[in-house]
Amino acid sequence: MRTRLPPSPTGFLHIGNLRTALFDFLLAKQTKGIFYVRVEDTDRERFVPGAIESMLRSLQWAGISPDEGVMFDANGEVIQKGPHAPYFQSERLDLYKKYAEELVEKGHAYHCFCTPERLTEMRKQQEALKKAPMYDRHCVHLSKEDVAAKITAGERHVVRMKVPHERTVTFNDDIRGEVRFQGHTIDDQVLLKGDGFPTYHLAHVVDDHLMETDLVIRGEEWLSSLPKHILLFEWLGWAPPKYAHVPLLLSKDRKKLSKRDGDVAVEEYIQKGYLPEVMVNFLALLGWNPGTTQEIFTMDELIEQFSLDRVQKAGAIFDLEKLNWLQGQWMRKISPTEFAARILPLVAEKFSAAATDKDFVRKAALIQERITFFNEAPEMLTWFYKEPHASVELLASEKQKITKEQLPEIFQALENILSDVPEKNWTVEGLKTAVQSNLGNFKQGQLLWPLRAALTGLPYSPGAFEVAEVLGKEKTLERLKKAESITQ
Numbered sequence: 001m002r003t004r005l006p007p008s009p010t011g012f013l014h015i016g017n018l019r020t021a022l023f024d025f026l027l028a029k030q031t032k033g034i035f036y037v038r039v040e041d042t043d044r045e046r047f048v049p050g051a052i053e054s055m056l057r058s059l060q061w062a063g064i065s066p067d068e069g070v071m072f073d074a075n076g077e078v079i080q081k082g083p084h085a086p087y088f089q090s091e092r093l094d095l096y097k098k099y100a101e102e103l104v105e106k107g108h109a110y111h112c113f114c115t116p117e118r119l120t121e122m123r124k125q126q127e128a129l130k131k132a133p134m135y136d137r138h139c140v141h142l143s144k145e146d147v148a149a150k151i152t153a154g155e156r157h158v159v160r161m162k163v164p165h166e167r168t169v170t171f172n173d174d175i176r177g178e179v180r181f182q183g184h185t186i187d188d189q190v191l192l193k194g195d196g197f198p199t200y201h202l203a204h205v206v207d208d209h210l211m212e213t214d215l216v217i218r219g220e221e222w223l224s225s226l227p228k229h230i231l232l233f234e235w236l237g238w239a240p241p242k243y244a245h246v247p248l249l250l251s252k253d254r255k256k257l258s259k260r261d262g263d264v265a266v267e268e269y270i271q272k273g274y275l276p277e278v279m280v281n282f283l284a285l286l287g288w289n290p291g292t293t294q295e296i297f298t299m300d301e302l303i304e305q306f307s308l309d310r311v312q313k314a315g316a317i318f319d320l321e322k323l324n325w326l327q328g329q330w331m332r333k334i335s336p337t338e339f340a341a342r343i344l345p346l347v348a349e350k351f352s353a354a355a356t357d358k359d360f361v362r363k364a365a366l367i368q369e370r371i372t373f374f375n376e377a378p379e380m381l382t383w384f385y386k387e388p389h390a391s392v393e394l395l396a397s398e399k400q401k402i403t404k405e406q407l408p409e410i411f412q413a414l415e416n417i418l419s420d421v422p423e424k425n426w427t428v429e430g431l432k433t434a435v436q437s438n439l440g441n442f443k444q445g446q447l448l449w450p451l452r453a454a455l456t457g458l459p460y461s462p463g464a465f466e467v468a469e470v471l472g473k474e475k476t477l478e479r480l481k482k483a484e485s486i487t488q
């Protein structure tokens, strides 16, 4: 199957476009087909320099690299590769012009010379009459001679399609099933603009045919334009590809996801430290469900399991909590050595001692259980490389039923217990046994909270025994003494 992503280079890659790209990619890979990128740069006013590079970077980051079309070469330069080049629409203007002329020739399109002022006036009147805004066909009856004369005189014009009002256009959408449209509700869409550039409607029809696209996956917002596209295929004598209109992304209050609800550009998620695997996993579940309770998916599993018939019609809610939960799940999936290697540069930047720390992997493993983003690692490991400063307020804990007055006694007990533990038993298990069998009048939590807080200086950290084990006996006792001194 040949699938495609045709972004308009008007900014960063939108998270919804990444989802579309993912669905395209999964189906292409599933069928050992081709996923290609075409750049729809026909709106010169909205062109943003650097947008193509940024979009390709986002795709590459997610592991959704094109097999054909616009892509990076090995040196990171943007190139076009494949049998259907050029893949930039701005380099294909002659083609669109040729097909627009063919449509005029066949009587399916006409030249329109209406000025912007006239069109604005027309729209105002329609609005006043509460009519749907539609071109009033003012130019449809111009004779061939009139048209030729106006063109020769240099009058600015567009080419519009002539929608047969009596027709009903039906089509089978791969997600929505049969959809029907009445001809009289369809506007005479502009196909070729005054500047000679095509609109999306004509350009994508021409390109999806010439580039042999089998399936067009695009946002639901295009569904109402579908009949125009179906008519164009018909008039040009081409079989249309399959179409699948994916559901909108909605915010939690069920409105169309927008910048106000948080980040919508993929680049922002990259910067925040989300793993590409997480984004892929998350986006796959935005609209698609596997029909099982499985929630964690690798790209390979998605390639195997994804299908359009499990994509819903209703809007898909973008749930940031779910995204963060997935991020946590994926953080735990990384092997401990790889995890350590990923965070080492970040930690070493803050604490140079980490760079030569032989015990780093063991320390990293302690935080892997609770970390969400790699950049939290330096903070979470601070207490290994810097003496903590626990306050009395932190050492005591209302929740654990520890008063400030009890602290000196608690620290005394801890020191007694721990100094008796021989080096060979200085392990999580050995420490646990020692503390549990010497609780005296205290509850376990009353000893463990101050121990952990004294060793790390933090309200949240890995457990007391894990921390003590990695710190070693000498450092542990040293920190206990220091904490004790502030409780007197």
Ligand code: GLU
Pocket (backbone or CB within 6 Å): 006, 007, 008, 040, 200, 204, 216, 217, 218, 219
């Ligand atoms: N250039 C269009 C867009 O970015 C593409 C829509 C499509 O997938 O055909 O919205």
